[in-house]
Amino acid sequence: xxxxxxxxxxxxxxxxxxxxxxxxxxxxxxxxxxxxxxxxxxxxxxxxxxxxxxxxxxxxxxxxxxxxxxxxxxxxxxxxxxxxxxxxxxxxxxxxxxxxxxxxxxxxxxxxxxxxxxxxxxxxxxxxxxxxxxxxxxxxxxxxxxxxxxxxxxxxxxxxxxxxxxxxxxxxxxxxxxxxxxxxxxxxxxxxxxxxxxxxxxxxxxxxxxxxxxxxxxxxxxx
Amino acid sequence: xxxxxxxxxxxxxxxxxxxxxxxxxxxxxxxxxxxxxxxxxxxxxxxxxxxxxxxxxxxxxxxxxxxxxxxxxxxxxxxxxxxxxxxxxxxxxxxxxxxxxxxxxxxxxxxxxxxxxxxxxxxxxxxxxxxxxxxxxxxxxxxxxxxxxxxxxxxxxxxxxxxxxxxxxxxxxxxxxxxxxxxxxxxxxxxxxxxxxxxxxxxxxxxxxxxxxxxxxxxxxxxxxxxxxxxxxxxxxxxxxxxxxxxxxxxxxxxxxxxxxxxxxxxxxxxxxxxxxxxxxxxxxxxxxxxxxxxxxxxxxxxxxxxxxxxxxxxxxxxxxxxxxxxxxxxxxxxxxxxxxxxxxxxxxxxxxxxxxxxxxxxxxxxxxxxxxxxxxxxxxxxxxxxxxxxxxxxxxxxxxxxxxxxxxxxxxxxxxxxxxxxxxxxxxxxxxxxxxxxxxxx
Numbered sequence: 001x002x003x004x005x006x007x008x009x010x011x012x013x014x015x016x017x018x019x020x021x022x023x024x025x026x027x028x029x030x031x032x033x034x035x036x037x038x039x040x041x042x043x044x045x046x047x048x049x050x051x052x053x054x055x056x057x058x059x060x061x062x063x064x065x066x067x068x069x070x071x072x073x074x075x076x077x078x079x080x081x082x083x084x085x086x087x088x089x090x091x092x093x094x095x096x097x098x099x100x101x102x103x104x105x106x107x108x109x110x111x112x113x114x115x116x117x118x119x120x121x122x123x124x125x126x127x128x129x130x131x132x133x134x135x136x137x138x139x140x141x142x143x144x145x146x147x148x149x150x151x152x153x154x155x156x157x158x159x160x161x162x163x164x165x166x167x168x169x170x171x172x173x174x175x176x177x178x179x180x181x182x183x184x185x186x187x188x189x190x191x192x193x194x195x196x197x198x199x200x201x202x203x204x205x206x207x208x209x210x211x212x213x214x215x216x217x218x219x220x221x222x223x
Numbered sequence: 224x225x226x227x228x229x230x231x232x233x234x235x236x237x238x239x240x241x242x243x244x245x246x247x248x249x250x251x252x253x254x255x256x257x258x259x260x261x262x263x264x265x266x267x268x269x270x271x272x273x274x275x276x277x278x279x280x281x282x283x284x285x286x287x288x289x290x291x292x293x294x295x296x297x298x299x300x301x302x303x304x305x306x307x308x309x310x311x312x313x314x315x316x317x318x319x320x321x322x323x324x325x326x327x328x329x330x331x332x333x334x335x336x337x338x339x340x341x342x343x344x345x346x347x348x349x350x351x352x353x354x355x356x357x358x359x360x361x362x363x364x365x366x367x368x369x370x371x372x373x374x375x376x377x378x379x380x381x382x383x384x385x386x387x388x389x390x391x392x393x394x395x396x397x398x399x400x401x402x403x404x405x406x407x408x409x410x411x412x413x414x415x416x417x418x419x420x421x422x423x424x425x426x427x428x429x430x431x432x433x434x435x436x437x438x439x440x441x442x443x444x445x446x447x448x449x450x451x452x453x454x455x456x457x458x459x460x461x462x463x464x465x466x467x468x469x470x471x472x473x474x475x476x477x478x479x480x481x482x483x484x485x486x487x488x489x490x491x492x493x494x495x496x497x498x499x500x501x502x503x504x505x506x507x508x509x510x511x512x513x514x515x516x517x518x519x520x521x522x523x524x525x526x527x528x529x530x531x532x533x534x535x536x537x538x539x540x541x542x543x544x545x546x547x548x549x550x551x552x553x554x555x556x557x558x559x560x561x562x563x564x565x566x567x568x569x570x571x572x573x574x575x576x577x578x579x580x581x582x583x584x585x586x587x588x589x590x591x592x593x594x595x596x597x598x599x600x601x602x603x604x605x606x607x608x609x610x611x612x613x614x615x616x617x618x619x620x621x622x623x624x625x626x627x628x629x630x631x632x633x634x635x636x637x638x639x640x641x642x643x644x645x646x647x648x649x650x651x652x653x654x655x656x657x658x659x660x661x662x663x664x665x666x
Binding site: 143 | 603
């Protein structure tokens with residue numbers, strides 16, 4: 001991990017010396033979560049689209065007008081809903097959110113049109129889950145609608161997160177000092193939410209589709 | 224276009240790389256003990272919620288490895304308790320379940336087998352009563368009730384019905400329902416009660432023919448006493464308009480609620496001996512009257528996936544108060560080894576009332592059952608809990624874990640009273656109810 005961080009820092013430093021442009025920014029947006037539950041689905045229980053948000057400090061180094069790499073640090077909430085409706089009555093209606101810090105890395109290609117550009121990218125991410133929360137109506141007597149933290153269980157919870165990213169976006173440049181960006185990003189998880197400690201293990205994943213808006217500042221390099 | 228197809232294929236391949244398991248279905252045709260065991264083991268794997276206690280590592284997987292060869296050797300299923308392979312298979316299931324933590328757990332064979340049910344709770348109580356492991360199995364396998372040790376334990380002998388018969392000398396007719404309105408009397412408990420009322424129902428039509436017993440009395444020095452066999456008041460309330468017996472129960476309940484704050488009431492005894500629980504909705508209705516503000520008495524959690532240790536958040540269990548200031552009179556709650564489920568949650572509520580609101584509460588009697596979790600008829604409500612397996616057995620087990628508000632688990636252990644009073648069968652059946660006498664002394 002230390003070597004990875006050192007390598008990233010070295011890469012960033014080298015970028016400032018290369019004849020390209022380095023941008024750092026801030027972005028945030030809405031995240032849709034798609035729960036993939038790979039076991040016997042129960043009668044009555046539905047898994048629903050999840051809703052959360054993400055905030056990031058993105059870094060982008062553009063080698064030239066066409067090719068660049070993007071990274072940064074991101075907080076992302078990956079959410080899904082589950083409800084149980086029996087005889088037209090809701091038994092429970094809950095929303096789970098898994099909270100991650102991630103470092104993405106994508107290769108981007110751009111099509112420049114003067115002050116605006118289109119870009120697309122692909123790559124991967126690694127991250128760590130630092131919090132799990134649950135909210136909603138449990139359907140249990142003497143329990144109200146609530147928001148709770150799910151305590152970490154070292155025997156069950158896999159905190160490591162990694163996956164692949166596909167993104168596409170639009171940027172609008174302001175006199176070369178910065179760029180307004182709108183990005184759609186799909187993340188496909190390669191890591192199970194639960195550890196594999198039992199024979200009949202059920203894998204659980206949350207994939208996400210985010211729509212973000214942000215602004216990046218040019219901090220180094222040539223036009 | 225080609226790139227789009229390539230990406231789609233790549234995603235499909237990646238999605239296919241995610242593992243998928245297919246569990247055995249309850250609708251499949253089960254003919255051998257091996258097939259049954261495969262189904263039952265998988266159902267336990269996904270529906271039992273106490274694996275954090277009973278299989279924190281891979282113990283349950285090891286159970287399957289060890290049991291499968293034995294079940295395969297038992298061949299085809301014969302629904303006859305006299306069949307040797309049937310007995311062997313039942314013995315194996317008994318041994319696999321007798322030490323489970325779950326106090327509610329009950330494994331019941333299809334009636335055609337003519338085999339009794341297995342329950343780790345009953346096994347623990349039988350062993351406490353002095354029965355051996357083999358005797359415990361035989362009693363449950365044959366549904367034999369001819370065991371003096373077992374029949375003289377408080378689990379079997381001490382309950383609302385027997386208290387009414389042995390202590391209060393009320394004649395109970397098992398052929399008909401009796402309701403005696405709450406009224407002035409001097410004939411019960413050697414004239415101790417100035418007012419009393421009771422119901423003795425051998426069969427309640429809207430309760431699947433279950434029995435129900437309830438007693439309310441007030442002593443000459445203002446001590447209010449309530450005993451009831453089940454938490455079923457929500458059902459009675461729903462049937463008052465169609466059933467006189469239901470109305471009689473509700474009248475007694477209303478009398479209790481009125482007497483709690485009567486000027487001459489000096490204390491309250493709540494007798495939960497032999498009360499195995501019932502409807503959780505009753506807890507708010509019954510005990511809210513003792514609470515001011517709110518009392519958080521416990522926490523509950525369910526499963527969030529079928530992986531054994533995949534639990535959701537702990538949610539707080541609360542009783543909303545119906546009074547402005549903490550209840551001023553002393554309260555004594557009596558329990559025994561059959562006080563389970565809602566009875567144990569009641570003990571938690573009164574413990575929390577004492578700790579959070581300073582109510583003078585004493586719990587006395589015997590250690591309670593150690594069966595806390597909430598339970599439903601099947602696993603379709605909360606993705607865990609009770610299930611059936613191939614028409615061979617049904618398993619009754621909670622969908623949730625419950626712990627006391629301070630994080631203490633009582634599941635499988637029971638709540639130890641503040642004042643332990645041992646049960647004496649001879650004394651009890653000759654009218655000397657030592658636990659009740661101590662309860663009166665506490666006030």
